Amino acid sequence: MNAFQWLYSDVVKEHFVNPRNVFDPEEKFESDAEGVVGNIKCGDQMMFLLKIENDIIQDVRWKTYGCASAIASTSMLSESVKGMDIRKAYGIKPTDIADKLGGLPENKIHCSVLGDKALRAAIDQYLEKQGRKGEFKGEDAVVICTCLNITDKDIEEAVKAGAHNWQKLQEATKIGTVCGGCKTKAEELLHEFVHIYS
Amino acid sequence: MSKTFVYMDYNATTPLRSEVKDRMVEALDVYANASSMHESGRRARAEIEEARASVARLIGAKDGSGLFFTSGGSESNNTVFMTMYQLGRKNPARRKIITTAIEHPCVMNAAAYLAEEGFPVVYLPVDSYGRVDMDTLEKELSPDTLLVSVMAANNEIGTIEDIKTITRMAKKVKAFMHSDATQAVGKIPLSVEDLGLDYLTLSCHKIYGPKGIGALYVRPGSPIQPLIRGGHQENGVRAGTYNNLGIIGFGKAAELALADLPDFGKKLTSLRSRLKEGLMAKIPHVRVNGHPEAVLPNTLNLSFPGAEGEAILLSLDLEGIQVSTGSACASGSLEPSHVLLATGLGPELAHGSIRFSLGRNSTEADVDYVIEKMPPIIQRLRRMSTVNPLLGQE
Ligand SMILES: Cc1ncc(COP(=O)(O)O)c(C=O)c1O
Ligand code: FES
Numbered sequence: 001m002n003a004f005q006w007l008y009s010d011v012v013k014e015h016f017v018n019p020r021n022v023f024d025p026e027e028k029f030e031s032d033a034e035g036v037v038g039n040i041k042c043g044d045q046m047m048f049l050l051k052i053e054n055d056i057i058q059d060v061r062w063k064t065y066g067c068a069s070a071i072a073s074t075s076m077l078s079e080s081v082k083g084m085d086i087r088k089a090y091g092i093k094p095t096d097i098a099d100k101l102g103g104l105p106e107n108k109i110h111c112s113v114l115g116d117k118a119l120r121a122a123i124d125q126y127l128e129k130q131g132r133k134g135e136f137k138g139e140d141a142v143v144i145c146t147c148l149n150i151t152d153k154d155i156e157e158a159v160k161a162g163a164h165n166w167q168k169l170q171e172a173t174k175i176g177t178v179c180g181g182c183k184t185k186a187e188e189l190l191h192e193f194v195h196i197y198s
Numbered sequence: 199m200s201k202t203f204v205y206m207d208y209n210a211t212t213p214l215r216s217e218v219k220d221r222m223v224e225a226l227d228v229y230a231n232a233s234s235m236h237e238s239g240r241r242a243r244a245e246i247e248e249a250r251a252s253v254a255r256l257i258g259a260k261d262g263s264g265l266f267f268t269s270g271g272s273e274s275n276n277t278v279f280m281t282m283y284q285l286g287r288k289n290p291a292r293r294k295i296i297t298t299a300i301e302h303p304c305v306m307n308a309a310a311y312l313a314e315e316g317f318p319v320v321y322l323p324v325d326s327y328g329r330v331d332m333d334t335l336e337k338e339l340s341p342d343t344l345l346v347s348v349m350a351a352n353n354e355i356g357t358i359e360d361i362k363t364i365t366r367m368a369k370k371v372k373a374f375m376h377s378d379a380t381q382a383v384g385k386i387p388l389s390v391e392d393l394g395l396d397y398l399t400l401s402c403h404k405i406y407g408p409k410g411i412g413a414l415y416v417r418p419g420s421p422i423q424p425l426i427r428g429g430h431q432e433n434g435v436r437a438g439t440y441n442n443l444g445i446i447g448f449g450k451a452a453e454l455a456l457a458d459l460p461d462f463g464k465k466l467t468s469l470r471s472r473l474k475e476g477l478m479a480k481i482p483h484v485r486v487n488g489h490p491e492a493v494l495p496n497t498l499n500l501s502f503p504g505a506e507g508e509a510i511l512l513s514l515d516l517e518g519i520q521v522s523t524g525s526a527c528a529s530g531s532l533e534p535s536h537v538l539l540a541t542g543l544g545p546e547l548a549h550g551s552i553r554f555s556l557g558r559n560s561t562e563a564d565v566d567y568v569i570e571k572m573p574p575i576i577q578r579l580r581r582m583s584t585v586n587p588l589l590g591q592e
Contacts (some may be wrong), residue, residue: 007512016512022582036584043506043526043534043549045584065546065583067508067525 008069009102015072020079023049023061031061033129035121037196038114044070044195048078048118052126055086062115069108073097077115086123090136092116117196144186147178152189159193166190203518204564208404208557209353209381209497210522215406215558218450222408225446232440233431242442249449253413256452257379257398258389266414266422266435267445271380271401272304274414275347277425277436278376278397279308282345284423286317296338296373297347298322298330299540300354305347305378306536322348327489328357328541335367343373350382350398354524354537354553355488356497358386365394374420380404380412384455385462385494396420402444406558407451411444462558466495469556469565474498476569481576485547487538498554499524501538501547504586505579510552513575519568524551546585 008016023029031049038045044066051059060078064070077097081089094113098104104113127135141151150173163169169190170176176183205213214222225245230238232246250262259265268274279295286293297309299321313319320338323331330348339346346368351358361377368375376397382388384405390398397420401412416422416435428437455462477500478484487499502510507525514521524535526549533539534548543551554568580586 007515016509017516019582024581038584040549040585041545043545047584063582063584065504065506065585067506068512070506071509071582 008072008104011076011100011102012069012072012104015075015101016068019071019075021060021062021075023047023063027061029059029061033122033126035118035123035125037117037121038064038066039195039198040065043067044114046070046074046114046118048074048115048122050119050122050126052086057081057084057086057089062118064114066114067108069101069104070114072101073104073113074115074118076100077119081119086126087136090120090123092119114196144189145173145175145178145182147182148174150175150182150186155186155189156193156197159190160197163190164194164198201518202567203520204567205520206554206556206560206564206568207520207522208560209356209553209555211403211409212406212557213559214408214447215451215454217454218407218447221450222443222447225443228442228446230442232442233429242440245449246440246442246445249445249452252449252456253400253452254415256456257383257400257415258391259415260391264390264416264418266416266432267441267448268412268414268436269410270403270412271302271378271399273425274399274401274412275302275304275376275378276308277414277422278345278347278399279305279312280425281421281423282374283312283315283317285421286312286344292342292344294318294320294338294340294343295345295347296320296322296335296343296368298324298349298359300324300328300352300357300537301347301349302353302378302380305349309347318342324357324540326542327492328352328355328487328537329489329492330359330364332360332363332367335364339367339371339373341371343368343371345374345376347376347378350377350379350388351386351494352488352537353381354535355499355541356381356494356555357489358382358492358494360492361393361395369394381494381497384452384459385466385496387459390415390417397422402448402451405451405455408444408447411441411448413448458558463495465558466556466560469560469562470495470498472562473554473556473565473568474500476565477572480569480573487541487543487551496556496560498556499538499551500554501543501551502576502580503547503550504583505550505576506583507534507550507552509579510550510575513579514552514568514571517571517575519571522553522555524553525549 032052033050035048046064049061098109141153158172163172228242230242232242254262254265365375374396378399380401383400396417398415403409426437485501507523511523524538526534538548
């Protein structure tokens with residue numbers, strides 16, 4: 001480790017110091033969809049505003065209450081989704097953003113990269129307004145519990161519906177009730193989603 | 199143009215004073231094992247005993263006989279708690295431990311270990327300024343109380359506890375009284391005789407001396423058992439060949455700290471209020487954490503709602519200003535500072551907290567530089583925040 005280097009990568013630093021597409025109330029940005037996720041209790045909250053035409057993201061604005069990597073990752077995400085098809089944008093994962101930033105410390109990837117969830121929330125809202133609710137549901141889902149074919153998206157939905165601890169998650173999904181091999185991974189995700197949605 | 203560099207993290211650790219450094223350079227040649235009977239050994243021993251007496255003077259102890267050198271505050275605190283563990287195992291009728299909700303992690307985790315082992319452990323709540331709730335203490339004190347451990351001053355918010363009164367209360371039920379004075383020593387006058395303590399913890403790297411050396415004061419007659427067993431050093435309380443260099447440096451640092459105490463208090467009190475008033479005049483919606491009067495002269499803890507602590511810390515870092523934060527994001531955990539939460543601060547204010555801790559090298563120019571750099575940083579972060587106190591939101 002170089003002592004003179006910053007805590008994070010140069011790309012993170014650049015986006016932290018000069019964040020792109022930050023919402024400015026004076027600009028009167030007109031959005032087609034809005035997504036908010038996160039929890040002040042956990043120190044991170046994020047809002048994403050999208051202007052969408054023919055399923056293509058035309059423009060983006062965002063705001064965040066969060067740490068340096070939260071600011072940088074949202075800024076980076078906001079740049080990369082401009083001109084992107086919403087279906088593709090829906091599949092962006094925290095690790096994709098972290099890679100673009102030249103890497104983030106492991107503990108920061110899950111807690112500070114909320115942008116993808118806020119983006120998805122905004123796209124969900126857009127789809128709902130268009131009467132296309134749930135069209136992308138289940139896409140890019142990763143199977144966590146192989147015994148019962150339960151995906152990360154299923155866990156996310158269960159947490160959103162109020163399953164805020166392991167017992168409630170098991171009641172809602174039956175996850176981990178066969179071989180139990182998925183428990184560690186599932187608990188990690190539970191922790192992460194509770195952080196974001198509760 | 200050289201970069202401005204302002205260190206305001208003296209509660210984390212302090213730089214080595216040049217006088218201490220010079221003394222340590224000499225001491226590098228004191229190589230003999232201070233336990234040896236020959237002349238070089240005796241000479242090394244004499245220097246160590248001189249240092250012990252100097253550290254004893256700093257904490258108002260009658261002489262060096264109750265003072266044991268350790269590797270630092272963490273070890274001293276653990277030695278006390280593990281002694282209590284041994285006593286409580288032998289006599290389960292008296293094994294209740296009373297400490298506070300705002301202790302340093304080394305006390306918190308030592309207490310948690312005893313709790314895991316089945317000891318009843320009480321964490322006293324504190325008021326909004328971080329002062330121990332005396333009513334709860336009064337209620338909790340009982341004939342089965344073995345130890346009361348309350349820090350002399352808090353490392354995060356600087357609040358000074360009323361150790362004298364607490365000790366008097368603890369003594370009524372014949373409990374042992376310990377105080378982690380790691381942050382208080384060298385910053386405020388303090389005397390183990392006056393306070394009536396059984397045990398006091400201090401650490402050298404907080405008083406402009408080297409790291410990895412500290413001490414535990416034990417009132418003659420109060421029980422103490424080694425955490426590290428081995429040779430007969432330190433009267434069998436702490437084994438291991440004497441750390442000549444660290445101990446001699448500690449002795450020098452203690453001597454200087456004692457001599458400087460009145461000036462330190464005056465100078466730091468004035469710098470702290472300059473910083474506090476300067477920032478509050480320029481930044482709206484700032485909250486001061488910690489006690490308004492019973493507070494360390496060098497410690498200023500502020501919350502900036504709407505801005506997150508790690509982002510503030512790193513923005514200041516880019517300007518050459520070094521501080522610390524109670525935000526979870528900087529600690530790698532999901533919970534913000536347990537100290538701030540214990541004072542009843544909401545998570546948002548705790549996440550947005552910054553600790554400025556000044557020291558003997560701090561100047562008015564340092565303070566003015568921070569007052570100049572801070573307002574635009576807070577303004578920028580609040581503008582991009584979903585939580586903006588200026589808009590009257592949450
Ligand atoms: C209140 C308090 N107690 C104990 C310690 C630990 O001291 P040391 O670093 O010497 O182990 C510290 C230092 O961070 C402290 O502030
Ligand atoms: S993988 Fe989930 S129960 Fe087996």
